[in-house]
Amino acid sequence: MLDFATARRMMVDGQVRTMDVTDPRLIAAMLNVPRERFVPPSKTALAYLDRDVPVADDNTSRRLLKPMVLAKLAQAAEIRAGDVVLDVGCATGYSSAVLAQLAGEVVALEEDSSLAKQAEQNLAALGVRNVSIVCGPLAAGWGERAPYDVIVLNGASEVVPKGLCDQLRNGGRFVCVLGCAPAAKATVFRRGSGETSGRPIFDAAAPVLPGFTKTQAFVF
Numbered sequence: 052m053l054d055f056a057t058a059r060r061m062m063v064d065g066q067v068r069t070m071d072v073t074d075p076r077l078i079a080a081m082l083n084v085p086r087e088r089f090v091p092p093s094k095t096a097l098a099y100l101d102r103d104v105p106v107a108d109d110n111t112s113r114r115l116l117k118p119m120v121l122a123k124l125a126q127a128a129e130i131r132a133g134d135v136v137l138d139v140g141c142a143t144g145y146s147s148a149v150l151a152q153l154a155g156e157v158v159a160l161e162e163d164s165s166l167a168k169q170a171e172q173n174l175a176a177l178g179v180r181n182v183s184i185v186c187g188p189l190a191a192g193w194g195e196r197a198p199y200d201v202i203v204l205n206g207a208s209e210v211v212p213k214g215l216c217d218q219l220r221n222g223g224r225f226v227c228v229l230g231c232a233p234a235a236k237a238t239v240f241r242r243g244s245g246e247t248s249g250r251p252i253f254d255a256a257a258p259v260l261p262g263f264t265k266t267q268a269f270v271f
Contacts, residue, residue, distance in 0.1 A: 055087050058099040062086075062118050066101050072122045080152035081122060088173055089115060089145035103258060106143045106166065113142045113166065113258070116205055120237065120255050121146055124203060124226040127239045127252050130154050134200035138182075139215065140189050140260045144170030146205050147182045157182040158196050162189050162261065190262030192218045199223055207235055207256070208263035216240055216247040225249075232256040 063081050072078065087098040090106055097104050103114035116124075130136060130153040141147045141159035143166055151157050151174075159174075159182050161167040171184045185193050190212060192202070198220035204212070204227035216225055219242040229238040229249070236251035 053096060055085060055095075055098070059086065062099040066117075066119045067122045070119050070123060072119075072126050074126050076153055077122060077125055077149075080149045081118065083152065084145065084148045084177070086115070086118070086145055088177070089143040089148075106169075113140070113163070113206075113260075115142060115145050116257055120228065120257060121149065121205075123253060123255075124228075124237055125150065125153065127237070128201045128203060128224045128226045130201050135196065136201040136203060137193060137196070137199045137215075137218065138203050138205065139192065140205035141170050141184070142166050142205065144173045144182075144184075146203065147184075148174060148177060148179055150203065151179050151182050154201070155181065158193050158199075159184045160189060160193050161186060188262055189260055190214060194218060201225070204228070204260065204263075206258050206260035206263070207231070209259055209265040210263065211240075211249065212263060213247075216242065219247065221245070228255045228257040231259070 087095040090098050091108050106113050133155040135156045136150050136154040138147045138159045141161050147157050147159040167186045174182050192215045197218035200223050202225040207228040223242045225240040228235050237253045237255040238249045238251050240247050240249035
């Protein structure tokens with residue numbers, strides 16, 4: 052049987068620390084959260100690999116972000132203990148479980164009701180109490196709890212998601228993978244005086260989430 056605790060430490064030591072992730076709270080969170088719980092039994096052997104892991108047996112559905120990508124996005128978001136975080140596209144809840152150890156409150160948004168139910172069950176089983184699972188279109192965000200200190204997009208967007216940026220408070224941070232491979236960049240946006248500006252922080256690739264594709268121009 053695979054030793055998941057050892058695999059978790061190897062993931063952190065080999066994929067996270069080596070990529071300049073130095074936040075001790077984030078490292079502790081990734082060592083603490085059992086990633087294997089958030090994938091189907093048939094995928095647990097893949098849980099700690101340097102890849103996006105499917106959250107369903109059919110391999111065609113949503114995925115958990117690569118550990119390195121999630122870790123670097125979370126570090127760039129500079130999450131503080133009292134922050135309110137919107138986790139967009141939480142899938143089965145792994146990212147929310149990690150973010151919950153950094154923030155005061157996490158609102159975990161998922162539009163797939165089956166995944167949202169799994170996330171709720173997974174987080175309850177781990178005793179995570181500061182995450183609220185909500186169900187709705189990912190691109191719409193969750194305005195009922197806005198404004199947020201931090202918004203994390205668990206995947207890529209082909210366009211700047213202005214609707215999400217507008218749900219940040221002044222001083223808030225939004226992190227995502229912006230664009231399509233091979234030109235995609237992990238990007239951090241900051242909001243100030245009602246305006247949001249972004250800067251690329253590292254090369255990255257991630258599955259594009261539903262609702263975040265670029266509208267195709269009509270061609271005659």
